[in-house]
Amino acid sequence: MDVQLSKKERREQKYARKEQERSGREKKRAFRKIGGVVAFALVIAGGIAGLWWYASHAPRTAEEDIISKNGIHWHPHLAIFIEGKEQEIPTNIGIGVTHNPIHTHDASGEIHLEFSGLVKKDT
Numbered sequence: 001m002d003v004q005l006s007k008k009e010r011r012e013q014k015y016a017r018k019e020q021e022r023s024g025r026e027k028k029r030a031f032r033k034i035g036g037v038v039a040f041a042l043v044i045a046g047g048i049a050g051l052w053w054y055a056s057h058a059p060r061t062a063e064e065d066i067i068s069k070n071g072i073h074w075h076p077h078l079a080i081f082i083e084g085k086e087q088e089i090p091t092n093i094g095i096g097v098t099h100n101p102i103h104t105h106d107a108s109g110e111i112h113l114e115f116s117g118l119v120k121k122d123t
Contacts, residue, residue: 066120068115071115076110076111077111078110091104091107
């Protein structure tokens with residue numbers, strides 16, 4: 001049997017449905033926010049675990065393969081001769097967006113070897 005609702009009752013039902021929908025959207029939003037925080041925490045934990053694993057499994061360097069533990073700062077001179085004629089060493093080789101440990105500043109032939117930290121033979 002169909003029951004006729006008054007205008008006020010229809011309005012109240014409509015308002016109750018909208019409130020229910022709004023409540024559902026708020027719950028979904030809260031769930032997504034919690035999910036994002038959990039995902040972020042898992043990424044951070046995975047990164048920390050990866051770094052720990054790498055540090056514990058990194059190959060060890062034998063003492064005889066270590067040149068310096070405190071870096072090297074050395075400026076040898078390079079001269080290149082072709083058919084008896086000295087060639088000019090270009091400026092700013094190894095200097096750009098990144099500063100390479102082996103580089104030049106000018107055309108004097110002075111090569112800059114500037115390694116920091118642990119320096120091994122194969123470096």
